[in-house]
Amino acid sequence: MASEAEIRERLRHVYWIGGGSGAGKSTVAAALAERYGLRLYGTDASMQDHARRTTAAEAPHLHEFMAMSMDERWLLRSPETMFETFHWFRGEGFHLIIEDLLAMPPEQGIVVEGFRLLPALVAPLLADRRRAVWLLPSPDFRAYAVDKRAEATNRPGFVHRTSDPERAMRNLAARERYFVERLRNETRDLGLQALTVDAALDEEASVRRVSECLGLS
Template identity: 60%
Template sequence: MARRLAERYGWRLYATDDVMAEHARRTTPQQAPLLHEFLAMDMDERWVDRSPDVMAETFHWFHGEGFGLIVEDLLRLPREPCVVAEGFRLLPHLVKPLLAAPERQAVWLLPTPDFRQVAFRSRAVPGEGFVWQTSDPARAARNLAARDAMFTQRLREETARLRLRTVEVDTTMTEDDLVERVATVFRV
């Protein structure tokens, strides 16, 4: 959605996923202890051996580790054109204090369980993706899906508590519908 909006309106896109590896390199174990514990694990330790609950509770990006690096990156960008930042690392409680008008400067997309299942199935190409680097790709995928469902529920609760805008994403929406709903939030 962010990419489509950036193309449509001539905005600059900042995708937090694109800078995760660089941000990981820029941190120390003292600055990001959960991240460095994660990096020290092998693929089975990360995705197969731990429960989804433990995965959710200890996943570094879900705790805001490295968020300051996102802010540093954004502050280095020119003021024009407008920047649209996207990614799961943009946690509501960290973003809201930085916004002058949260009701029209931010929106969180919350996938329904059905949408999440369809998305996981569409990306589950045998041999592709990090789950295939584990000894049990099916279990790793189930653990990841359950962890992500917990994260979505946390986002739902946090955005409600902070009175931030959300858009529920379900399987009945087209990509064009979703782009229009998000554009409406930004009033463009």
């Protein structure tokens, strides 16, 4: 197993974009990858693969979550419990993100994005702290982004697989507020970059601001 210092050196070519759901991480990362010739790695797309690659001993909260019904996940627990026990928020499977990144050719820069990039886990891997930024959506902006995403995909979200989609959505929104507040506090305490995203910031402005934060522009 490589040491933390060795991993940090091997990941010098990586740019990190974390943040809350609905903050525009995927859109911004894709734009930066195209604009600057970077490889794009979205951690959301790897979640099913990473779930298969873990054991219950390695990721107990993940395997407990997988065994739940949709109502058990999103209706029968408080938002506080949902937040405190959500496996990705606890860093389960994060080591598999690192494994994936280390397996990619180092000759090309990589922009990696996703809510699974927790500040406390990413910080020790940064040779240059300007290579990471977290996008923190306002509640109104996140609601707008979620609705826009649903329209674009033309299909209802997973909350519609519960017996009470409206209540599930409220629980999910409350859980997300807890998570964004955690990100805000962690980035501040660790001296990491964070940007608040709201309706006043259009897509091109977001791309430009993130590019500046990461030292790409």
